[in-house]
Amino acid sequence: xxxxxxxxxxxxxxxxxxxxxxxxxxxxxxxxxxxxxxxxxxxxxxxxxxxxxxxxxxxxxxxxxxxxxxxxxxxxxxxxxxxxxxxxxxxxxxxxxxxxxxxxxxxxxxxxxxxxxxxxxxxxxxxxxxxxxxxxxxxxxxxxxxxxxxxxxxxxxxxxxxxxxxxxxxxxxxxxxxxxxxxxxxxxxxxxxxxxxxxxxxxxxxxxxxxxxxxxxxxxxxxxxxxxxxxxxxxxxxxxxxxxxxxxxxxxxxxxxxxxxxxxxxxxxxxxxxxxxxxxxxxxxxxxxxxxxxxxxxxxxxxxxxxxxxxxxxxxxxxxxxxxxxxxxxxxxxxxxxxxxxxxxxxxxxxxxxxxxxxxxxxxxxxxxxxxxxxxx
Numbered sequence: 001x002x003x004x005x006x007x008x009x010x011x012x013x014x015x016x017x018x019x020x021x022x023x024x025x026x027x028x029x030x031x032x033x034x035x036x037x038x039x040x041x042x043x044x045x046x047x048x049x050x051x052x053x054x055x056x057x058x059x060x061x062x063x064x065x066x067x068x069x070x071x072x073x074x075x076x077x078x079x080x081x082x083x084x085x086x087x088x089x090x091x092x093x094x095x096x097x098x099x100x101x102x103x104x105x106x107x108x109x110x111x112x113x114x115x116x117x118x119x120x121x122x123x124x125x126x127x128x129x130x131x132x133x134x135x136x137x138x139x140x141x142x143x144x145x146x147x148x149x150x151x152x153x154x155x156x157x158x159x160x161x162x163x164x165x166x167x168x169x170x171x172x173x174x175x176x177x178x179x180x181x182x183x184x185x186x187x188x189x190x191x192x193x194x195x196x197x198x199x200x201x202x203x204x205x206x207x208x209x210x211x212x213x214x215x216x217x218x219x220x221x222x223x224x225x226x227x228x229x230x231x232x233x234x235x236x237x238x239x240x241x242x243x244x245x246x247x248x249x250x251x252x253x254x255x256x257x258x259x260x261x262x263x264x265x266x267x268x269x270x271x272x273x274x275x276x277x278x279x280x281x282x283x284x285x286x287x288x289x290x291x292x293x294x295x296x297x298x299x300x301x302x303x304x305x306x307x308x309x310x311x312x313x314x315x316x317x318x319x320x321x322x323x324x325x326x327x328x329x330x331x332x333x334x335x336x337x338x339x340x341x342x343x344x345x346x347x348x349x350x351x352x353x354x355x356x357x358x359x360x361x362x363x364x365x366x367x368x369x370x371x372x373x374x375x376x377x
Contacts, residue, residue, distance in 0.1 A: 006031050006071035010039075010058040013077040015051045020188060022046035024215050026058050026077070033069055034198060041215040042188045050219040055079045055108055060211035060247055061191055063087060067094060067101040068198040074107050080249035081111030083214070090207075090246050097236035098203060118221035118251070122185070124209050125153040127172060127282035129302060130226035133266035134258045135180060136274055138224075148222055152185050153177040156212050158192040172280050179276055185219070187212055202336050206239030210247030210254055217252050227259035228340075234259070235339050263340070264305040264347035272309040279316045294319040297330045297337050297363070301344040304360060308351050327359040329366075338364045 013026040021044035029036040041057060043050060055077030066073040084106065091103045123138070125131045135150060142149045155173045157166075170186060177184035191208055192201065206225065213223040225244045234240060244256035261269060271277040283292045283302045292299050303322045306312040313320040332338050345360030 006069060007074050008034060008062055008066040008069065008071050009074045009076065010055060010062060011076040013053050013055055013058065015053050018042060020044055022048070022051055024051035024053070024057065026055070028058075028062065028194070030069065030071060034065060035194075037190070037194055039194055040190060041212060043216075044186055044188065046185075047219075051215055052218045053077070054112055054214075054217065056083050056112075056217065056249060057211040057215035059083060059087065059106065059108060060207050060214055061195070063090060063106070064094060064101065064204050064207055065195045065198040066104050066106075067091060070102045070104065072105040072107070075109065077109050078112045079108035080251075083247070083249050084108055084111065086246040086248070090243060093242055094203075112250070118219065119148070120151045120220050120222075121148050122152040122154045122213065122216065122220045122223040123150045123182075123257075124212075124223070124225055125155055125173060125176070127169075127176065127280055128226075129263055129266055129271060129281070129283070129305070130228055130258060132274070132277045132281065133261065133270055134224055134226040135176075135182075136270040136277065137258065139180065140270075150180075150224065151182055152220065153180070153182045154185050154187060154212070154216075154223075156209070157186065157188045158208060160188065160190065160193065169282070172282070176276060176280055185216075187216070201238075202334060203236075203238045206237070206243055207247070209239065210244065213252060213254055214247060214249065217249065220252055222253045222255065224255050224257040226257055229259065230262045230265075230343070231259045233339070233343060235336065237336060262343055262347050263301065264308050264344055264351070267302075267305040267311075268309040272306075272311045275314075278311060278314050281315060281317050283318070292317050295326065295330070297332045297341060300327045300330050300363075301341050301360065304344050304348060304356050307356065308348060308353060322356075324355060324359045327356075328362045330363055332363065 008030040010026045015024045020042045023040050023042040025038045025040035028039050055075040056079055059075050059079055087106050094101045095103050138150045141147045174184040209225050225239050241256040244254055247254040284296045284298045306315050307322050341360050341364040345357045349357035
């Protein structure tokens with residue numbers, strides 16, 4: 001471990017009522033690049049006991065920012081012994097993937113005594129392809145012996161959105177939850193705002209989801225994070241089968257779910273047969289209630305997947321016709337987006353649609369060379 005003089009300190013962890021609902025928060029103080037603030041997880045309709053006063057969530061939330069600063073992380077609150085041990089492995093993975101991150105020393109309060117896990121199972125749910133796939137697949141396995149079905153759909157407002165559009169989006173999440181036999185649990189947090197100066201969201205979002213699940217250990221015994229990539233093609237990414245389970249504790253099992261299928265396969269296997277999914281699919285950050293923009297790279301590659309499954313005209317939230325010229329020229333701002341576009345292009349080629357495969361490949365190749373992993377497939 002690297003010994004550092006600078007520290008990121010978490011202290012004064014407490015759970016209390018607030019104007020917005022039950023709130024778990026902690027004071028965070030550091031040097032100049034991470035402003036002192038209270039990091040919080042707030043559940044507007046939360047119940048007593050859902051948000052225990054523990055340091056687990058804050059360790060997960062601040063580990064990567066501390067590594068970015070090269071600062072020791074000190075959590076002045078009880079932390080799971082399992083999580084504290086796993087933090088070493090998380091740092092090894094982060095440092096191997098992203099050279100700007102350095103391993104640091106992590107210290108915390110006395111380990112929390114292990115207790116039996118709770119029955120509730122959460123799924124982070126955004127109305128997107130990946131989370132819908134995990135939800136629909138879970139529904140098919142509900143009657144299997146030993147299966148622990150999803151009971152809570154977790155929507156996390158990382159962007160701190162407010163207003164009528166956001167309220168209508170939450171109404172759609174609640175609609176899907178109700179029709180799936182689940183409860184919708186909304187969480188509001190300033191985590192993304194606080195950490196944005198230090199970490200890339202694509203690298204960090206898995207830790208953000210893990211920390212939210214850890215905040216809810218008084219409710220959850222198990223929590224699913226829907227996979228964004230398939231096992232055959234797993235680039236370094238914030239949510240990953242190598243990482244997600246490391247956010248588990250003695251009481252909470254965190255699971256990376258759904259990496260058995262590509263985006264096109266997820267649509268063909270399950271979403272294409274679900275009117276609930278086709279009527280409520282939310283894809284991009286420009287999504288307004290009931291409608292996606294239909295023009296960004298994420299919308300367009302989702303439209304390719306829907307077209308391959310023969311259900312694009314039935315999707316109520318996207319244009320019913322795919323514009324190939326728009327697909328060829330769509331801007332893509334990250335390597336992750338290019339990887340995802342190449343993946344859907346490979347699926348199109350395998351399904352006998354060279355027109356879609358060519359357009360997707362041209363879009364991806366305009367922004368960089370094809371990586372070896374994509375060529376190998």
